[in-house]
Amino acid sequence: MVEPVFNAESVPVLALGYRFQFEPAQNCNVLLYPEGMIKLNGAAGEILQRISEKKQTVSELIAELKVAFNGADLDDDVYTFLEEAYNNDWIRPE
Amino acid sequence: MTGSDQNKAPGSIGGSIGSVRDQIRQPLWLLAELTYACPLQCPYCSNPMDFASVKKELTTEQWLDVFRQARAMGATQLGLSGGEPLTRPDLVELITEARKMGFYTNLITSGVGMDASKVAELKQAGLDHIQVSFQASSEDLNNLIAGTDAFQHKIEMAKAVKANGYPMVLCFVTHRQNIDQMEEILDLAINLDADYVELATTQYYGWAMHNRDQLLPMKEQLERAEAVAHRYQQEQKGNMKIYYVVPDYYEERPKACMNGWGNVFLTVTPDGTALPCHAARELPGMSLPNVKDMSIDAIWNGSDDFNRFRGFDWMTEPCRSCDEKEKDFGGCRCQAFMLTGDPTNADPVCSKSPHHHVIEQALERGRLEAEKPATQAKPLVFRNPKNSKQICGL
Numbered sequence: 001m002v003e004p005v006f007n008a009e010s011v012p013v014l015a016l017g018y019r020f021q022f023e024p025a026q027n028c029n030v031l032l033y034p035e036g037m038i039k040l041n042g043a044a045g046e047i048l049q050r051i052s053e054k055k056q057t058v059s060e061l062i063a064e065l066k067v068a069f070n071g072a073d074l075d076d077d078v079y080t081f082l083e084e085a086y087n088n089d090w091i092r093p094e
Numbered sequence: 095m096t097g098s099d100q101n102k103a104p105g106s107i108g109g110s111i112g113s114v115r116d117q118i119r120q121p122l123w124l125l126a127e128l129t130y131a132c133p134l135q136c137p138y139c140s141n142p143m144d145f146a147s148v149k150k151e152l153t154t155e156q157w158l159d160v161f162r163q164a165r166a167m168g169a170t171q172l173g174l175s176g177g178e179p180l181t182r183p184d185l186v187e188l189i190t191e192a193r194k195m196g197f198y199t200n201l202i203t204s205g206v207g208m209d210a211s212k213v214a215e216l217k218q219a220g221l222d223h224i225q226v227s228f229q230a231s232s233e234d235l236n237n238l239i240a241g242t243d244a245f246q247h248k249i250e251m252a253k254a255v256k257a258n259g260y261p262m263v264l265c266f267v268t269h270r271q272n273i274d275q276m277e278e279i280l281d282l283a284i285n286l287d288a289d290y291v292e293l294a295t296t297q298y299y300g301w302a303m304h305n306r307d308q309l310l311p312m313k314e315q316l317e318r319a320e321a322v323a324h325r326y327q328q329e330q331k332g333n334m335k336i337y338y339v340v341p342d343y344y345e346e347r348p349k350a351c352m353n354g355w356g357n358v359f360l361t362v363t364p365d366g367t368a369l370p371c372h373a374a375r376e377l378p379g380m381s382l383p384n385v386k387d388m389s390i391d392a393i394w395n396g397s398d399d400f401n402r403f404r405g406f407d408w409m410t411e412p413c414r415s416c417d418e419k420e421k422d423f424g425g426c427r428c429q430a431f432m433l434t435g436d437p438t439n440a441d442p443v444c445s446k447s448p449h450h451h452v453i454e455q456a457l458e459r460g461r462l463e464a465e466k467p468a469t470q471a472k473p474l475v476f477r478n479p480k481n482s483k484q485i486c487g488l
Contacts, residue, residue, distance in 0.1 A: 016261045025168025032198035034223040037170050
């Protein structure tokens with residue numbers, strides 16, 4: 001079992017050289033990085049948009065998402081996503 | 095060109111190609127070859143041999159118009175290359191505007207002509223990424239390692255890149271004359287605190303093709319270099335990422351050139367010619383549409399050039415019935431033409447190609463050249479306007 005990188009107090013930030021933006025031509029959110037692009041699905045876009053716009057802890061991020069999504073129980077999904085995104089080199093803890 | 099940018103597959107931006115014309119995808123990658131002017135004379139450059147015939151580069155406004163059109167069609171990545179893009183006096187303006195349009199801007203440079211204040215200025219303009227290519231020649235690398243002024247300049251420049259919050263991406267173009275210095279190359283990268291190192295093998299177009307006999311590495315050299323690269327990859331894990339690309343002449347299958355013809359990649363040359371592949375100017379029967387005469391949309395979607403090798407209908411055997419055709423698209427059309435005389439043939443790098451022997455012959459010619467005593471060896475022809483004019487009769 002790999003030790004998780006993020007906990008409630010960590011502050012996730014985009015990795016060096018990564019940029020989040022909405023692409024009108026594709027009608028989706030994307031992550032841009034040196035010479036490449038990742039098209040994001042809805043959930044990944046919601047999380048990464050918040051990470052790119054504001055520095056906050058994971059617990060604050062989850063609280064914000066809960067407000068936006070009617071109190072949905074999304075803690076585990078967010079943690080799972082953050083670890084995946086870290087393993088893909090998209091984000092890192094500040 | 096100052097690096098391997100011209101030969102690089104467009105990363106993860108690609109994907110599978112549609113097989114019919116009504117599935118034409120948008121251009122995602124715009125490679126703007128801003129200029130053929132370059133302070134270096136790398137004999138492995140993939141610029142065309144006759145680059146000196148290009149007298150008039152696109153103006154600032156013409157480039158910005160190209161950027162706007164490509165961006166509106168959905169392009170996200172902009173490569174600024176050349177030649178040496180730093181020789182364009184309007185580079186900062188081009189970057190500023192491109193960034194405002196929403197491009198992810200990549201500067202591909204030798205770093206010659208750059209200093210700390212220039213890096214800061216580029217950062218201010220919104221430049222997203224700088225790739226610095228090292229080693230104009232083996233002599234140059236030797237100078238670097240020997241600690242000359244150039245080396246000090248590179249160190250300062252590399253530090254400035256990091257100090258401005260960029261990841262440091264170094265590119266080394268390898269060939270027979272420098273590939274035995276793999277340890278020195280990687281130690282230099284470690285000393286510079288690089289984040290990414292690309293060990294890009296020379297690809298044989300333009301000047302590199304002209305100098306192929308002197309540049310093709312020997313198999314023993316490659317095996318050694320590869321072992322060194324893999325050892326450093328292990329040692330540097332989590333610290334510095336090393337990308338090592340095997341030269342296609344030593345592969346059994348061709349590269350998926352440009353991720354498919356007219357699929358994601360659009361190159362615009364200094365004079366405004368739009369190309370689906372950087373060596374496509376050399377192919378017979380090309381109409382060579384120019385951005386000064388046609389819209390990017392008309393070029394991308396409507397021109398014969400960009401439709402010519404889309405999909406699979408143009409293929410001949412063995413590609414046509416090959417179950418790997420959707421993976422590599424039959425390789426590079428330009429290489430197929432250069433080496434077999436017909437751009438619809440399989441790239442002869444493929445071991446299934448009936449022309450594969452031309453690759454073996456090229457390697458053999460390279461070996462014979464390498465075994466000659468130094469006094470009889472063919473000199474490298476350096477990429478400069480004088481040689482361009484002389485060789486091409488301009």
